[in-house]
Amino acid sequence: MAILVIAEHDHGTLKVATRNTVAAAQKIGGEIHVLVAGHNADGAARAAAQIAGVAKVLDAGAPQLGELLAENVAALVVALAKGYTHILAPATSNGKDVAPRIAALLDVQQISEIIAVESPDTFVRPIYAGNALATVKSRDAIKVITVRTTGFDAVASTGGNASIEKIEAPADSGLSSFVSREVSKSERPELTSAKIVVSGGRGMGSGENFKILEPLADKLNAAMGASRAAVDAGFVPNDWQVGQTGKIVAPDLYVAIGISGAIQHLAGMKDSRVIVAINKDEEAPIFQVADYGIVGDLFKLVPELVEELKK
Amino acid sequence: MKVLVSVKRVIDYNVKVRVKSDGTGVETANVKMSMNPFDEIALEEAVRLKEAGIATEIIAVSCGLQACQETLRTALAIGADRAILVESGEELQPLAVAKILKAICQKETPQLVILGKQAIDDDSNQTGQMLAALLGWSQATFASKIVMDKGKAVVTREVDGGLETISIKLPAIVTTDLRLNEPRYVTLPNIMKAKKKPLETLKPDALGVDVAPRLQTIRVVEPPKRKAGVKVPDAKALVDKLRNEAKVI
């Protein structure tokens, strides 16, 4: 049995999500190969070869893979598929974009966002915004799976010594082309892998007001997140959204500020180890999941909190 | 240009979903059902394309029980020109829905198919990508902006790092994200008009599609509940708890 893990990377470096996905592959059991599809991604391939438990790295470097267009990446993976019992991708925007395309080309019903492995064909996944957990068994010959990274602790980034095999990629599909990218720049830790997350909601009132969260995030070395309402209102960029239809996070500490705690938001953060809520409404549902809550005005409490942290 | 939009009937997003005590699924009896919110966004985008003179006809498709007719009537009230129900009592998994939609696309030859990025019941996020694969068409998932441009669609996508814009050749599949548009409300006159619009019913068999589920649900359970914690009076007390009790900072 061999398992193919599709790496998450930005060509030069490998993202942690890859190692969470390798962890899921280890739970399934079998020889683990990591595919690095990209252009000039040898750096990521070398990092993948170091990951504990990886037997082989397939390094498919080609210009037509440079922007990870789903049509091209899927064609590459489908050409490799027959050697594998399982194909795993992290449930990142890249993984979610390409995995179903691969599954359909293989005539396989994908299993989305697994959080646990019961056996090589049986997996647990949240449904209904995490209000229910379904255990599902696949009858397909090849299992195509996306892995919710918060469900699996990342394996070590070192300790492995896999061989790196260069492979050819199929020609460009000609169906789609890259135009541009607007990357939100930040010196902070990445939202999905940060140990501490500070999130703001509609209660922040404006994008300008989000600035008061910055000293707090600085002090805690936290990533910053937001509710859908804050993103919809244009306070902060879309990639800050935490929730059912945004990012799923499970940091050691999640601080929800001016967020009411709608089911769709909770779906993205309720597996955090410790949750803190600051809200002026003592009835806000966020307090039902918060370990520590303060009822009060965030504009007064956040600066006070920063002062206390300095002590 | 014909535009096809798929609309799924799901438990309304405001409903507190309950797991059935026998562990077979969630309670759906006497529960408010609505159109999947991402599909409302898909339909709104199609209607705007028609208002802009780009789309000529909008076809709404739903797969499932006869009750999906209600969802389709809503789609017609929002602005679809006609509707197709593919009726089946089976649990329709994304691959099966994609196969049904493929068969319909082959009949109707739309230039653009708009789907939601995710159904809020199964949270699969698969059907659009699968349909694109089965048809061999281009795809743009998680769209927050669509600009039609001579045989192409230029689509801005919400991705993990921010926004990405790609150009896809038509015919194409687009799946919607939350920020694509704000769907309109249906008006009473439009609900009345929708009653007279055509709604056709088909069966998967007639389309030559095998919809048998590939994933077997073994059990459905409630997730572990988080206990509510404590309220603390002020910032000082909070920092003390985080440092000395939770030990997270």
Ligand SMILES: Cc1cc2nc3c(=O)[nH]c(=O)nc-3n(C[C@H](O)[C@H](O)[C@H](O)COP(=O)(O)OP(=O)(O)OC[C@H]3O[C@@H](n4cnc5c(N)ncnc54)[C@H](O)[C@@H]3O)c2cc1C
């Ligand atoms: C299909 C769909 C998908 C969705 N996906 C997501 C998702 O992924 N993520 C997500 O977050 N939401 C999602 N939502 C939206 C969700 O239902 C809620 O609307 C949203 O989470 C509310 O955001 P909020 O808590 O910031 O705003 P509100 O619910 O308006 O809450 C604002 C809170 O701020 C508090 N407040 C205001 N002023 C102050 C002050 N000065 N000091 C202290 N507290 C203050 C208020 O008491 C209130 O509790 C989705 C909805 C749908 C339909």
Ligand SMILES: Nc1ncnc2c1ncn2[C@@H]1O[C@H](COP(=O)(O)O)[C@@H](O)[C@H]1O
């Ligand atoms: N039974 C269905 N009927 C109509 N459309 C569907 C159905 N299932 C899924 N879809 C479409 O596919 C999208 C993604 O669903 P999913 O892949 O299940 O998350 C939805 O937003 C719908 O547009």
